[in-house]
Amino acid sequence: MSDVHTRMEALEERLGDPFDPDNPAGFAAVVAADEREEVPAGGARALDEFGILSEFVPETLGGRFERVDHLVELMRSVYRRDPSLGLGHCSSSLLGAVNVWTSGSPDQRRDAAELLLAGRKISCAFHELAHGNDIGSVEFAATPAHGRLSLSGRKESITNLDRAHGVVFLVRSDPAGGPRSCSQLFVPVADLDPDRFRFLPRFRSVGMRGVRLGGIEMRDCPVDEEALLGAPGTGLETVARAFQLTRVAMPGMSTALLDTSLRVTLHHVRRRRLYGRDVAAIPMVRTTLANAFADQLLCEAFATVAARSLHVLPESGSVYAPAVKYLLAGVLLDAMEQLSLVMGAEFYRRDGEHAVFQKMARDIKPVGFGHIARAACLSAMLPQLPTLARRAWSGAAPAPAALFAPDAALPPLDLAGLRVVAGGRDGLAQSLNAALDDDVPERLRPLIETHVRRLASLAEACAGLGPRDLSIAASVEVRELAARYTTVLAAAACVGVWRHAPAGDFLARPEWLVAALTRLTGIDAGRPEDVPSEVEGALVEELLDRDDRTVGFGLSARRYR
Known part of the structure; x- marks a missing residue:
């Protein structure tokens, strides 16, 4: 049996029988947590003990991620119990991390991997309510200032923003517009000046109640130019x-x-x-x-x-x-x-x-x-x-x-x-x-x-x-x-x-x-x-x-x- 199939069995074993009313990761606990607009604490604890975020880290960086189809199949064990747990506690970090795996420098890739391997989350701050899926029209700006970048604007309806340790921002880096006017930044939250940003109130939702949807507002918040993911203008x-x-x-x-x-x-x-x-x-x-x-x-x-x-x-x-x-x-x-x-x-x-x-x-x-x-x-x-x-x-x-x-062997993934x-x-x-x-x-x-x-x-x-x-x-x-x-x-x-x-x-x-x-x-x-x-x-x-x-x-x- 391959390693990934062994892990799938181990994850099922750790999460337990979902129909068991006494299971802290079972359906009864999931529904009760949903009424409180939370994810079940027992399920989150079981996933942390399993090291679920390591599944999103490439093997070359010390994680377990090798094949996309295997990752999807393993994560179905989480989603079939609680989609809020699957998105809010787990795969929302994948949304941010894949951008770092795609365009990050060796140091950025290592830093992101260390966060996830330690069970810490990465948030993906792309959307702005005024522009919906048109992420190319973002107004959140990164402006050169005194050898650094100054961030100003709002990001809204972002998962786990207020409890992430790292954030991938999509920013407007060229006010003139055009296809190369957007860049990405990977920023450790600890590096942000607390006097230059504030988290916005949580958005409440009809479904996925346990997912923490929030926002951030920044005003001339400085970050290092080394936070750029890839070359300037290549964000899209x-x-x-x-x-x-x-x-x-x-x-x-x-x-x-x-x-x-x-x-x-x-x-x-x-x-x-x-x-x-x-x-x-x-x-x-x-x-x-x-x-x-x-x-x-x-x-x-x-x-x-x-x-x-x-x-x-x-x-x-x-x-x-x-x-x-x-x-x-x-x-x-x-x-x-x-x-x-x-x-x-x-x-x-x-x-x-x-x-x-x-x-x-x-x-x-x-x-x-x-x-x-x-x-x-x-x-x-x-x-x-x-x-x-x-x-x-x-x-x-x-x-x-x-x-x-x-069971066919696949070439390595090259994002x-x-x-x-x-x-x-x-x-x-x-x-x-x-x-x-x-x-x-x-x-x-x-x-x-x-x-x-x-x-x-x-x-x-x-x-x-x-x-x-x-x-x-x-x-x-x-x-x-x-x-x-x-x-x-x-x-x-x-x-x-x-x-x-x-x-x-x-x-x-x-x-x-x-x-x-x-x-x-x-x-x-x-x-x-x-x-x-x-x-x-x-x-x-x-x-x-x-x-x-x-x-x-x-x-x-x-x-x-």
Whole structure:
């Protein structure tokens, strides 16, 4: 067993059975802490004892971070118990640290690693409420003064700002504006003059109540010029590289919320009778369960393949990352809404054994707008579609097997080497065409062909787009092309996972792929279709079996506590 899988088991063991009412990291403690707008102290303590922040530090700097897909899978153990704990106590530090790993000097990388290895947090202060996702319009300024930099302005809705030991700031370093007007700084909080800044009151939220969202206001606060991350004016380039990792990883971790919600729903319907029979046997309920299971698998397939692509296809992350964020957010939000209908009145309860469901239903909402909004994801992909249509979607080489095979070795991750634009390279989408060359089961071929035709249709529509079509003011019809592209990529990921699944594994069977491709076909039409009746039984049977064995509902089906 590899070291990372040993750590996954150790983390599950340390966090304990989430359904145990006496577990300080269990659902009862999580819900109670959420009512207080906190994270559970027992869960935070268990993660600190495990050394969770070491998982974000590259191995070359003394940490445990080696592969993005492994990091995502490990963090699902945290997110499935409490998303506030996952974001607020853990992965918010990843948002800041990846910028240091990408552009920091050796000394800055070492300093950031030492903070995280000691269990201290790093905050990422990029957003300003006046500009939302348009981080290139920040007003927070860094001005040269007396051989140092003087910081002035406000940052708002920032996670862990008031308890971080280091902060990565995105600042306006050139008042003239332009594409190279922003820089990044990595600043130890202890170096800030306490008379030159103040923390703003905490923002309260409907979901993720335990996450500390705050802000900072600075007035002529001096910092050393050595705080610059990379060269002056390269702040947005660093963002474009570093956030390819987080825009894949964070939604990938969030699939654990659906896993927990599906498990709680199963516990509810398997113990209840209605109309003279078990609720779990009611056709509408079975279909909803099968749909959610298919959604779980397709989301994890796309996120996992995209995570591996950062190692294997580093030139394509600029389109795969926003595609993952856009598609997963939509699918997860819809799946949660459908499960809430099955839960009925139990969905609203803030006490009792199913109370964690309403927390998950609230906590999953930020997946649609946190870090980057879904609309901004489409805007990030749009300018690249014409080049992809002309260069990649008809004749490019398909992706290598390492992108899909679960045990394949991957090249080391080089964040600084990630491309800001894909340059017309997209091996994942092209792998759909290659799939038809294999001996595909008869019931799968029409579904794969449907997505192949959609890729061809996209190529034709996107090749003719002009500059006016690709701006932030693009029409709804043009933006829908980018949305359709995400479903093609997800379909390609699912097909690849199926083709390279180990013999005898559930993922090697065609039933789940039929369900996933059917669901993705419906997304383009405005609403996912139900899984076909001929495969519904196989999915429900597998789902119930996994519930009985207490294993995950995602790709790995690993043992849970």
